[in-house]
Amino acid sequence: MARRHLSSEEQALWSALTRSVWPLRPGSRPIDAPPALAVSAPPGLTPAPLRPTVPSPSRAPAATLDSTWERRIRSGTLVPDMAIDLHGHSLSAAHARLNQALATALSRDLRILLIVTGKPPKASGFGRDARRGAIRAEIGHWLETSAYADRIASVRLAHPRHGGEGALYVILRRKK
Template sequence: MMKRRRSRQLSSEERRLWAHVARDVKPMKGKMLPPEPEPEERPSTAPAPTIVLPSSPPPRPVAKPALTPLAPVERKTLQALRRGTRTVDSVIDLHGMRQTEAHFALFGFLHRAQESGQVIVLVITGKGGPSSSHSLFDERGVLRRMVPHWLRLPELRSVVVGFEEASPQHGGSGALYVRLRRRRGAG
């Protein structure tokens, strides 16, 4: 046998608040809103609260400007990299690292590369292969999926202009060409 909980009665303040909220609600078909409770007489010893309404609407919060999308690496640069007439300025190999280790290594590498004036770097993530155990929790190719997300983060917008999948001789889908922004004050 289940015991029924006794419902407590709403105070007059709670009923007034609910009536204020429900004022803008359209009742379901066949139902009616409860009547708005009468304001309660307050003893004269307690001063009535004064509500000051602003004369103008409050200022809207200033929206942050939207981040501009990353630009792809230029077609001429990609062709030169594929033909071997242009080389990458630096390489970092992340595969085999744990996610947090790779994250810090990538951020540090990109900042150092930008500081030294490098323009195109190669980030090797590895392709991730089929899982040796068929467990649902054995995830493969995590860095391959995560590095593009990291490169799009607002913290790297001052460093990264854009990125593209590398050509097969540089790792193909297991690597990315990353174009770096020129550092401020350089040049």
């Protein structure tokens, strides 16, 4: 099937549209402009002004913490200020509960949140446990896209005393 070329009016509309949308994730690949950008916009349609690019703050949790934190995590002497258990919740309920717990922890100036998600799924032969570990699979994405992501200093596996592979420590940054 042959590709249809855009008319000059369609090219102008496409150009105006691509200038008015912004990627959901900063740093993602911009949309390529159509080949003919010199076409003027149709009457009554003014192109959207270009937004200045502002670098987004680093939202990624730290890969390593200082030696005191590392030692406390490894030895199991870290004491969570608050803990939530997401077992038995649907994905949407667990997500809402996680956001509520983060908001509560931040409002109380707590630093260490223990989140019990359950152990990751074991490799099963015939897809028997396809739904097992759904919350565990989503928790990283939820924390990255949370409204509180910039307040998270690090996310770590919990010490066996606190649940091991079935739980996570979320270490929150201090208030500025």
